[in-house]
Amino acid sequence: MTADLFLGVDVGTYETKGVLVAPDGRVEATAAIGHAVIFPKAGWAEHDPEKTWWGEVCDVTRTLLRSVSADRVKGVGISAIGADVLPVDERMNPLRNGILYGVDTRAVDEIAEMNYRFGEDAIFEASGNVLSSQATGPKVLWIMKNEPDVYAKARWFVSATTFIVARLTGRVVIDHFSAGLHHPTYDPRTQGWNEDFLDGILQVHRMPEIQWSHEVAGTVTDWAAEQTGLVAGTPVSTGTIDAGAEALSVGVIEPGEMMLMYGSTVFMIQVTENKAARDRRLWAGPYLFPETWCLLAGMATSGSLTRWFRDHLAADLLAAEAAGGQEAYAALATEAAASPPGSNGVIVLPYFSGERTPINDPQAKGTIFGLSLTHTRGDLFRAVLEGIGHGIKQHVELFTEMGALPSVIRAVGGGTKNPTWLQSVSDITGVRQEVPPVTVGACYGDAVLAGIAVGELSPEVIRDWQAGGATVVPDPETAATYRPLHQIYSSLYGATKEQMHRLHRLGY
Template sequence: MSKLLVGIDMGTTALKIAAFDTAGKLLGSATLEYTLYTPQSYFVESDPAVYMDAIEKGFAKLAEKGVPIKDVVALGFSSQSETMFFVDENCKPLRNSISWMDNRAVEQSQRLEKKYGNELCYKHTGQVSWGANWPATKALWVKENEPEVWAKTKKILLIEDFIIYQLTGRYVADCAMLTSTLYWDITTKKYWKLMLDELELTEDYFPEILEPGELVGKILPDMAEKLGLSPDTQICTGAMDNAIGALGVGAYRPGVFSESIGSTLAVCVPTDKVVYDPNQQMPVHYYTMKDTYMMHTFTSGGICMRWFRDKFCQMEKAMAEQLGEDDYNLLTKQAENIPAGSDGLSFLPHLSGSLAPDVNPHATGIFMGITLMHTKGHFIRAIMESLGYLVRRNIDALEAMGLHIDEIRAFGGGSKSPLWNQINADILQRTICVTSSKEAACLGAAILAGYAVGIFDSIEKACDSMVEVIARYEPSSENKAVYDHGYEIYKKMQTDCAQLFEMVNGND
């Protein structure tokens, strides 16, 4: 019997599932989208049932494609970070899950900042501020605004914790997922007593802490039967999607910068120790390997393009369906005809607030410079360019800390676009490398699962043998001046619109 490894990537708007052999060959994959709810501004939720439903359908799709899922020996997870669940004693959700994109807890965030200061937060959690999107602040919001839910809550879980319980009946969490909760201490790798006291909770309300890529146990027999898996299948911890995606493209060495354009735009730089930013702009996270760390931040990314597609590109979606083509390809073709700099059209991509290095939960998206000459293609290209500027802003902050960036590896949906890769190379004036990893986050999860069950001697050796650079995009000096100018506009929009953001949100 061949040994197969499965990686499950639980993203913001879709679940991806992929099966690999032990040499890293992709045997089959499936993608299932799910719906987010936005009941009011800055509230983002989902039905907890959609995740296990997507996993069940995902395994069914793999089986339909001829993947022998009975040969799966282990599965691991790549998960959207911060999305949280409030459950009762039977792990039954008491409300919708609250997405990482949700920024409802501004009042709680401001109160914690005033009470403790951001410096204390940074020292113990690695996060630069008491952000409204972090789980601890949203837990306080639930405590103060939904007392009936809070009274019944027996466990507060992240998405990986919730799914692992469904599969094994065991409450566990991994350090790489807990790293941005604000109730986990990066210096001790334990729950932070100060925040537990603030929440008036004990450690019993949270899962047992494990390392990324650690064995949890065998799948429950009834769940194995439901999913079509062997009852001997082992379930393993994973890590947050952006970190594990970086692992899936081989970005595990210090100095290797990874950028992911999925629903979020995420950047990661691994380090072998905790490195604090003296300017307190860049957060520190736990990485996918024991006692390793990373400088990492993320914000709205490809979801900006999805928003534009869904709201303004119904014709392209209909044409794509009729032609059997990817609708994003039709959007990209329009952007290809637009010159660098989008003829003066600029976009600020903060559709759900902004995170480090420019933290502002009130930030919104802005198109600026619109004239009668601008077409839909201009707007599409401006969105692409805005995310390149955002990556450049992060690189500037990292290099100000003394972290040298040797190499950039791109993954996620955006990396499949040659145009988008070239735009990023030109904006960053650096080579962009794309690897053979077709499903980087799923592959990273599979690598960790294989390591957890002893198939691989080390994570490093697995990456070196399974990941190959297949394309390089060299920067064009021809576009340097226009993009340098566009970057200055981007930064000025960010700073000069801060007061407007407050006014739009009724806080001024």
């Protein structure tokens, strides 16, 4: 008798990944497809929803089903980037490219307009969040003002996850965790859409229905079965944003537990005991399951910055990789490891696509500070990694200030493959990191949600699946080296903010 399997598929910023998981957590098969982000203008970031979101979900699923019978898949879980905005017509056809999350900073003027119209304090009081480049409300307003034909034709404004689940099932739904990041239109007090902040921007009937991540959204339609290779009638969970699925994948369930995701961006989620925990420098909202809440933080660049560095400053290593040599990232990691902690005095502000938390400044600019003719590429790459670490430390300090010091930090994502990066983050922040044994990522959490949706799993099963793993412990001597450098890092933004904004006004 063949065992049941749960399918999880995640569409990330630069990669779509899928996994088939057995009820005991064993990974039966994985598949992945890389893709590009479209940057039409400085500060804009988009995906092709037809090719990247739907097309790659179909391709990854078909690849996975080459090795197993489709009737073994008892449930499907989906996650994707967010919070993002895609206008679609009645038949779920995209009307433009999807506008990405906080790395897309086009709606600066619309943020100011909404703050003026509704009041910053009123927005924060109602939603628990301030408007930033992460907010979807201003991006919808941007479409309304700049693409009125698209706006008028749109039947719904959806996220990537909603779009994919709707293509699979025919139902237009979004989970509470994802909806909670659609600032300022979600009201955590009522756990529904706030029509006051939709007024004049978007009618509530053009927004998805809200459910919990683990609830069944619907079943695979005949058309979707033809597209994906799945069996028609297979249940599909509502799903969530990739960061939420990633947190579940490493066992972040109880208050005090935090996920630190080393992805295209750094994302942090800490489960809290109540919805009252909030701060203007962070995000807050419901977590994946009823009566669970969380604080969230997200930097604008992380893996996307290391990718930029590799592509533009390490072309020789990419060429060597293409010729069958060492993988370029691994070679860069070796160069960084040869540079001492502190990168010989180079400090990087990783604001290469503005910055989200804690400064929430879409006009911030990336900075490489302290250069001399003695510095090497290894120094620069290590400084990039350490700059992200200093940004993480600012968040740890903020969580501590709020009385929400995490009881455990579980690290996940591609960056966990770089031991120099992991160690430097622990040394800079002074925090231990646990790295679980299975680091497949968000799609692993999606498989859990699929199993919960069909009644075969519980959230707690992930603890057994992820028992063991490695721990990264701060080194006191190295931590002392980083303290004065962190002070310089923390002062650089304030010292250069005015000039950063001047550059933005000049169109750069």
